[in-house]
Every structure is written in structure tokens, then in C-alpha cells.
Amino acid sequence: xxxxxSSKTRSGAPRGAASQMRCQVITPEKTxxxxxxxFVAVPLIDGEMGILPGRAPVxxxxxxxxxxxxxAGAPRERLYVDGGFLQIRDNQISVLxxxxxxxxxxxxxxxxxxxxxxLAISPTTPEQFAERDRAVARARAQLRLAEAKGSL
Amino acid sequence: MAKARAIIKRRKSVQNIxxxxxxxxxxxxxxxxxxxxxxxxxxxxTRKIGEIVKDLGGATxxxxxxxxxxxxxxxxxxxxxxxxNRGLAGGYNGNVLRLAARRLVELExxxxxxxxxxxxxxxxxxxxxxxxxxETVYTHFDDRPKYDEVEAVAESYAKMYMNGEIDxxxxxxxRFISVSRQEAKLTTLLPMSSAQLTMAxxxxxxxxAAAPExxxxxxxxxxxxxxxxxxxxxxxxxxIAYKAQLFKCFxxxxxxxxxxxxxxxxxxxxxxxxxxKGLTMQYNxxxxxxxxxxxxxxxxxxxxxx
Numbered sequence: 001x002x003x004x005x006s007s008k009t010r011s012g013a014p015r016g017a018a019s020q021m022r023c024q025v026i027t028p029e030k031t032x033x034x035x036x037x038x039f040v041a042v043p044l045i046d047g048e049m050g051i052l053p054g055r056a057p058v059x060x061x062x063x064x065x066x067x068x069x070x071x072a073g074a075p076r077e078r079l080y081v082d083g084g085f086l087q088i089r090d091n092q093i094s095v096l097x098x099x100x101x102x103x104x105x106x107x108x109x110x111x112x113x114x115x116x117x118x119l120a121i122s123p124t125t126p127e128q129f130a131e132r133d134r135a136v137a138r139a140r141a142q143l144r145l146a147e148a149k150g151s152l
Numbered sequence: 153m154a155k156a157r158a159i160i161k162r163r164k165s166v167q168n169i170x171x172x173x174x175x176x177x178x179x180x181x182x183x184x185x186x187x188x189x190x191x192x193x194x195x196x197x198t199r200k201i202g203e204i205v206k207d208l209g210g211a212t213x214x215x216x217x218x219x220x221x222x223x224x225x226x227x228x229x230x231x232x233x234x235x236x237n238r239g240l241a242g243g244y245n246g247n248v249l250r251l252a253a254r255r256l257v258e259l260e261x262x263x264x265x266x267x268x269x270x271x272x273x274x275x276x277x278x279x280x281x282x283x284x285x286x287e288t289v290y291t292h293f294d295d296r297p298k299y300d301e302v303e304a305v306a307e308s309y310a311k312m313y314m315n316g317e318i319d320x321x322x323x324x325x326x327r328f329i330s331v332s333r334q335e336a337k338l339t340t341l342l343p344m345s346s347a348q349l350t351m352a353x354x355x356x357x358x359x360x361a362a363a364p365e366x367x368x369x370x371x372x373x374x375x376x377x378x379x380x381x382x383x384x385x386x387x388x389x390x391x392i393a394y395k396a397q398l399f400k401c402f403x404x405x406x407x408x409x410x411x412x413x414x415x416x417x418x419x420x421x422x423x424x425x426x427x428x429k430g431l432t433m434q435y436n437x438x439x440x441x442x443x444x445x446x447x448x449x450x451x452x453x454x455x456x457x458x
Contacts (some may be wrong), residue, residue, distance in 0.1 A: 026200055028299040028399055030193035044379055059207055060379035085389065086202055089374055096200050098303070098392070127314075152203055 014134065021053040021091040023069055025100050032100050033079070039070040040093055042086055043141070053091055060086040062097060064141035077104050081147055082138065108146040113138035156438040163431040170424035176240065177417035183295050184410035187354065190296065191328070191403040200395045205349045205389060207374065208382050217390040218314050222343045226319040228265045230287075231255060234325040234405040235272030237291060242416030244326060244409055245274040247336040252324040253282070255338055267318065271402075295410060297402040304393040313342045325401040326408035334408040341397055349393050 023040050025033040040051045043065025069081045084097030118135035121128070170332040234244045250277075252268075259266040270276050271290040279286050292301065312318045321342035325335050341348075378385060 026197050027196045028194055028396055029190065031196050046380060049379075057374045057376045058379060059376045059385060061206055061385050084392075085201075085385065087200065087207070090374075094200050095205070096197060096392075098280055098299070151271075 018053045018091055020072065021055075021093060023093040023095070023097045025067070025081070025097065027097055027100055035069075035071055036150075037069045037093075038072050039066040039068075041066075042095060043067065043081065044086070049086075051088065053092060055088050055091075055093075057090075058086065058088045062086055062095070064138045066103075066141075066145050067095065067100070080106055081140065103145060105151050106142055106146045106149065108143060111139055111146045113141035115143055153453055156435055156442060159431055159435040159438060161429055166424050166427050166431065169185075169428070170421055170428065173417045173420040173424060177414055177421060180410050180414040180417060184407065184414055186379070187295055187403070187407045187410050191400075191407050194299075194396075194399065194403055196281045198400060199395075201389060201393050202349070205386070205393065208378075208386050208389070209346075209377055217387060218345065219310060219342060219394055220344050220349075223319045226264050228267060228318045229259055229320040229322060230267045230269060230312070230318045230409050231259070232269040232271065232321070232323045234293075234323065234401060235270065236405075237273045237276075237294060237410045238413075240275055241413040242419075244334075244412035244416075245278070246270070247274060248324050248326050248400065248405075249278045251336040251338060255322070255324065264320075271433050285320055293402060293406075295406045297382060297406055299399055302399045302402050309342065309398075310391060310394065317397060318342075323398065323401050325405045326412075328404045328407045328411075331411060333436050341394060341401075344390065344394055344397075348397060349390070413439075425441035 013087045020036045020038055021040075023033065023035055023037045024031055026115050038053065041049065042049050042060075043063045045061045045063040048065070049060070062081060062084045064083055065081065067081045068076055080101045080103060081095065081097045082099035082101075084095065087094045087096070115136065118132060118139045121135065123129040123133045231252060234247060235248055239245070256266050256268065267287050268279065268284060269288045269290070270279060270286045271293050273291055276286065276289055276291070290305065309318070309321050313321060320340060322338055322340050324336065324338050327337040328334050
């Protein structure tokens, strides 16, 4: 990961007046995405959050869902993120996630199969209940995205 | 000519071995580069996690989590030894296995029941030779350990720890310090210490590739907003930090293995070179002495005819 002078964005504009921010998507294996963006929407645990440049510092938990970002002069791009964390500071967004997939890698069939598998678990302990809820939420998010993909 | 021919044969086989070791050295070098790259890329994640934990630490005060709580007394300890699947890597496997064997004796002396797990065929062969028993054996980790695979392993240990089946989880692996230095190391992953949570920075860092992040004006806390709240983020981040740690152990081992093999094969190639030189000299001597002998015979025969 390269370091950035926190007092400036890469374009050299002073902080605060920036129209861009830096966004990184980091998985345990590698940094998947590192770009200057103008807008990002991230799925938090309890709903979506839209971020514009100059956002106040945040540390947050991510849920399962779609991460969207706009780059100046480029079409909107989408990623599926599999939980994790979000950190914003100095106009720099870091998304830490176990897994991030491009939407093309997501298929409705595999998501549906996963949902069925998750629903088939019959939990007996609180931990198992939590695990099942997680698996279901995850599969539903994947399914939703995979199905919406066609209508974009 | 019998002796000279035997030497030539020998020299030829040494030359062939040299070709093989040389190739292995090149392959190990290429794999080492790749492994190092992966390790460097993975370091970004652990570093960020450490950063967030530090940020959270200020907001929550004392950190408590089932994976962080120590247990007294420790009755059962699980020891995972990370070795390679392939040999010809110099002291790489020997060092880590020696360390593990020593640790087993120590644990038994302390009255703790050790349960041994092995990753890598070399380690399996070793414990078989020693007459020890391994509970679980992993042989699917190669020079490119995948996070998903490591995560599954990490999860099974975390579950055992939370259920109280084990009271401690240790890993014996080869830590990568620099290209010229790797050491067999024993580290306790469970219970995790708070220091481990924040120590993310000390990861495999390629020279110059990852300059340390400028410390965000120490003393002055960044006024973070926590969503939903600091405690729930922390609950979530502890297991992930633990998994990232285990992943790092595997990555470190993979890098170290390739370096060890590279160095071992380099030594072998050099030794083969030396041997070829020695054999060539021996051959030349043998040939010369044969010629001399034949000449002497001819001269002797001619002298007898006179």
C-alpha cells in the first residue's frame, strides 16, 4: 500500500476543497482496488451509506452487499463485499473485507444454492443461530445483487 | 582405460545433478519472488486492522473478547507446526521441527497435554519417524496459501478454544526477517494478546515498498464516528485479526521455504561445480599416467628386441 500525504489529495488540491477522495478495497490477500473516486456507497451492517469527499472520520462495520463507486469521467462500478470494516480519515476510505467479488463473478444460481444451504441449518445454540442468520443474510445479499445485475 | 572411464562416468552424473540443482534454484527464486509479493500485499490488510484496533482502543478502553481471555490453569495446548510439503530446502524443516519437538517436551514437563497438528508432508514424515501422533494433518498448503483455506483452519481452532476443548493454541513456523535471515519461531495465537492486535505493522515488508504510515499526530485522537458502536466493531475485528495472524504465519513460512530452498540449491550447485573440477583433474591425471605407462611398455618392448 502506498502512502499518501494526508494534507493533500493526489491531485494536489488542498484538503477540504477536494472533489475527489482515495478509496481502497483491501482483502487479506491483496489490495483489490485503489483509486481516486468522487462518490462511494458502502453497505453497512444496518443500511447503506453514501460517502462524498470531505466526509468526517468514521470507523464502521460492513454488512453483505454492494459497494458502488464513481470515478471522474467513468461509469459507475460495482463490487460485492462480504462484510468487514470501513475506515474513513483524511479523505481516504479504506474498505477491509474478507472477500470482494466483481458482480460478474456472482451468479444467481450459486447464491440460491447457498441460501438453501443456509436455510437448511437447524441451529441449537445461540452461536449457531447467529451463524445461520449470517449465512442467510449473506446469501440473500448475493442473490439480490445477482438478480439485479441483469436489469442494470 | 578402466579407471579414467569410471571417472568420466562419475563426472557426467555430477554434471547432471548440477543441472537439476541449478534449475531448482531458479524455480525457487521465481517462487520466492511471488511468495514475497503476496506477503507484501497481504501486509496492507493486517496493518489496517491494527490501525483500526488502535483507533478503537481509545474509545473503548479495556478490550475484552472470548479469544482474548487467558485461562488458568492451561490443561490442553494445541500445537500447529508449519512445514513444507517438499524437501531439499536445507535446514528449513529441521529447524522448525526441532523447535516443535522441544516445545512438546516442555509442555509435558509443565503438565500440559499437548495435541500436535502438522501442516506439510515433511513434518508428517518426521513425527512418524519419532513415533509421535498428529491429531490433524494438512497437506494442501503449498507455496501460495489461500486465505479461504487458512480461514477454515483458523475457524476450527477458534471454535475449539471457545468450547474449552483447548486452552491454548500455538504455532511453530518460520518467521521471515530478511532475505538472509529466517528463524523458526513459536507464537501463541490463542489467547490473543492485545499487543498482537495492534502489532500489525511488523509484517513482511519489502525494502522501501511500504514506508510506515505517518503516525496521525500522536496524542491528538481523530474524532471518529463509530457505526454502530465501538464495542460491536471490536467484537467483530478480534476474530479477523486472529485469522490474519495465522494467515501471516503461513505466508511467512512459504516465503522462508523458498528462500531456504534457493540457498540450499545454490550451495549444491556450487559444490557440484567444485566436484566437477576435482574429477576433471583426477581424470586428466589418470589419462596421463596411462599414456606414460603405455609409452614405458613400448619402450620396454623395443629395448627387449634389441
